[in-house]
Amino acid sequence: MFIAVLCVLLAMLQPFVLSVLARSSTRRGDYLPSPREYNESLTGWHKRAHFAQLNAFEAFPPFAAAVILSWLAGVPPARINLLAVLFVVFRIGHAAFYLTDKPALRSQSWKLAMMAVVALYVLALVQLA
Incomplete structure (x- = not known):
């Protein structure tokens, strides 16, 4: 479970x-007065980074x-670890x-990241059934 907990931290x-x-690309003082308005004024990859942040x-x-x-349902830790790693890898790709x-x-x-999450829920449900 160490790996899964580490993945939760990374996520x-x-x-x-x-x-x-x-x-x-900005100075700190540029966005401090109104960070949400400032984020909406971003362009290019900076705006996409903001959108990726919201999605994350x-x-x-x-x-x-x-x-x-x-974990609480008793799913084998190796399966949880694998799906957690896949989630993080796919989210980094995202x-x-x-x-x-x-x-x-x-x-x-x-x-693919959401499929890993759904798989974790399905494994928990199967374990509890």
């Missing part, structure tokens, strides 16, 4: 890394819950494809 940190990337925040809760619930403006690959990465 939790991803939006913050993307936030730093989104604002990397949305993807995190179902993933974290799936890891916890599958962010990279977002930043580099490759929407088809970005969407595929998103789907």
Whole structure:
């Protein structure tokens, strides 16, 4: 379970890394008065980094819950670890494809990451049945 917990930590940190990337071309004082308005004014890959950040925040809760619930249900740790690693790898791909403006690959990465989450829930349900 060490690997799965590490993956939860990495998934939790991803939006913050993307936030730093989104604002990397600016001085800190530029966005402090109104960060949400500032984020909406971003362009190019900085704006895509902001959108990737928002998506990473949305993807995190179902993933974290799936890891916890599958563990509580007694799913074998090796399966949880594998699916957690796959989720993180696909989410890193999702962010990279977002930043580099490759929407088809970005969407595929998103789907695969969500399939890993669904698989964790299904394994938990099967274990509890």
